[in-house]
Amino acid sequence: MATVRNCNLPDDLYYSVENNVWARLEADGTLTVGMTAYACNLAGEVVAFTPKKVGKEIEQNKSVATVESGKWVGPVKAPVTGEIIATNDAVAAKPGTINADPYGAGWLVKMKPSDWAGQSGSLVTGAAIAAAFEAKMNADGFAGC
Amino acid sequence: MQTWRVIDTGIRRAAENFALNRALLEARKNGASPSTLRFLQFKPSALLGYHQSAEQELKLDYCAEHGIDIQRRITGGGALYMDETQFGWELYLHKSDLGSADMTAIARRICEAAARGISSFGVDARFRPRNDIEVGGRKISGTGGAFDGDALLYQGTLLVEFDVEKMLRCLRIPAEKLSDKAIQDARDRVVNLKDLLGYAPPLDEVKGRVQQAFAAEFGVKFEPGGLNETEQKLFREALAQIDTPEWIHLVRKPQSDLPILEAGQKFAGGLLRAAVAYDRVGSRIKQTWFTGDIFVNPRRTVADLEAALKDLALDKLDETVRGFFAGRQVDMLTLTPDDFIAVVKQAVDSGR
Structure with a gap:
């Protein structure tokens, strides 16, 4: 588990640092996608969540869902290109779950990546996580989770 | 510049x-x-x-x-x-x-x-x-x-x-x-x-x-x-x-998922009514309107409390109301923070 400025960033996940999202590569080759603990901290309590529809093909860096917190609305962006194969209904009903358990019950969508081998190189994982987020937090002027 | x-x-x-x-x-x-x-x-x-x-x-x-x-x-x-x-x-x-x-x-x-x-x-x-x-x-x-x-x-x-x-x-x-x-x-x-x-x-x-x-x-x-x-x-x-x-109509939700629920109760400090727009699916208070025959000074307190309760998870109601009143000097005769909590809960319960 990497911890950067007190934000948990599990090192078995893949991160799109720019989009502040994580992806877990499941055994069947699908991805589970969510917001990082850092993204949750910047947003504050999430009060609404609307995912794109199951079956929709989403390009890398395009929106897979929209979240609202403190009257701010913004997109959650796909870490890689793929089809949405599931969305988290429990989180749609209780969006605060995203803040409470961002890497577990607070997952947002599941995707079937169309070119994981080609695109996963743009994500960071393992030992590279800490430095990448340290740089982002520095650029964001972020004190800590 | x-x-x-x-x-x-x-x-x-x-x-x-x-x-x-x-x-x-x-x-x-x-x-x-x-x-x-x-x-x-x-x-x-x-x-x-x-x-x-x-x-x-x-x-x-x-x-x-x-x-x-x-x-x-x-x-x-x-x-x-x-x-x-x-x-x-x-x-x-x-x-x-x-x-x-x-x-x-x-x-x-x-x-x-x-x-x-x-x-x-x-x-x-x-x-x-x-x-x-x-x-x-x-x-x-x-x-x-x-x-x-x-x-x-x-x-x-x-x-x-x-x-x-x-x-x-x-x-x-x-x-x-x-x-x-x-x-x-x-x-x-x-x-x-x-x-x-x-x-x-x-x-x-x-x-x-x-x-x-x-x-x-x-x-x-x-x-x-x-x-x-x-x-x-x-x-x-x-x-x-x-x-x-x-x-x-990008987001369509039925009215029945967001009923406006009402309750009123006579407390020692006066009659207090609450109308609550309650999100049944997410168990959240979307909005609360307090009315009734109550004395609260400063007068803005009620509007401030309504603002503090906007879009609030029901399970955070108690701590939010108590925290709200703990931070300020309010004269409301014998009405208490818990009376506000009680009447909101009564309204929510009326829709269950």
Whole structure:
């Protein structure tokens, strides 16, 4: 588990640092996608969540869902290109779950990546996580989770 | 000193105003726009927050009968009504303009600056968390935002000579909120610049004050400008999507998922009533209206409490109400914070 400025960033996940999202590569080759603990901290309590529809093909860096917190609305962006194969209904009903358990019950969508081998190189994982987020937090002027 | 652009897009239909929201945010994100302050006005329109459903929030028949446009914002927050007696201000910025990515802190900073602009008329305007600007406990401005990548849009309203009754008639609220007394109460909870100053100042002067306050806060100067070609293209594309029933009804939820539940109870300190718009699916209090035969001083306390309870998870009710009263000096005879909690819970329970 990497911890950067007190934000948990599990090192078995893949991160799109720019989009502040994580992806877990499941055994069947699908991805589970969510917001990082850092993204949750910047947003504050999430009060609404609307995912794109199951079956929709989403390009890398395009929106897979929209979240609202403190009257701010913004997109959650796909870490890689793929089809949405599931969305988290429990989180749609209780969006605060995203803040409470961002890497577990607070997952947002599941995707079937169309070119994981080609695109996963743009994500960071393992030992590279800490430095990448340290740089982002520095650029964001972020004190800590 | 950096130069930011100021644009005034005049009185427009809501669809055009929100298509401009999307176009200017996108252009700012792509580096095709400078940081911008925009002033705008609306033809009469009932406006949903991005995640709201028209059926749950608005009286659609009333809006249709009175020629009031219905539109969905790209920003968050609650339903409201806009017409020519108010204006809107918006900032399109990059996070590098702000030195922070903390959304709560950014909203506070922008609202506090806007409040200073209003205060320059010699009134005491202040930011009221989570997203309002008020004068003496009465709301004069509501705000909300949207972000995309490192670009953000933050917008607010400003009441100049607005009658809140027009808003109440568009919104789905308890019927007794439309009684003469309730409308008067609602008028007491908002305030216009005209009420405060005794005259409606020219709009250009008000806009100038807001502009000066943002210039001082961000250490920039403003230069008037228009939309560039990229922005106009993005605007046309956005309008084709937003000026449609599909966009207006993008989020559809049945009224039965958001009932307005009511309860009243006689306490030693008086009769206290609560009406609660309750999100059954998410177990959240969306909005609460307190009325009744109660004495509370300062008077603004009730409006502040209603603001503190907006969009609140039910299981946070107790701590929020107690925390609210713990932080202030309030005289309410023998009425207690727990009485407010009790009557809200009674209302919610009545719908189970």
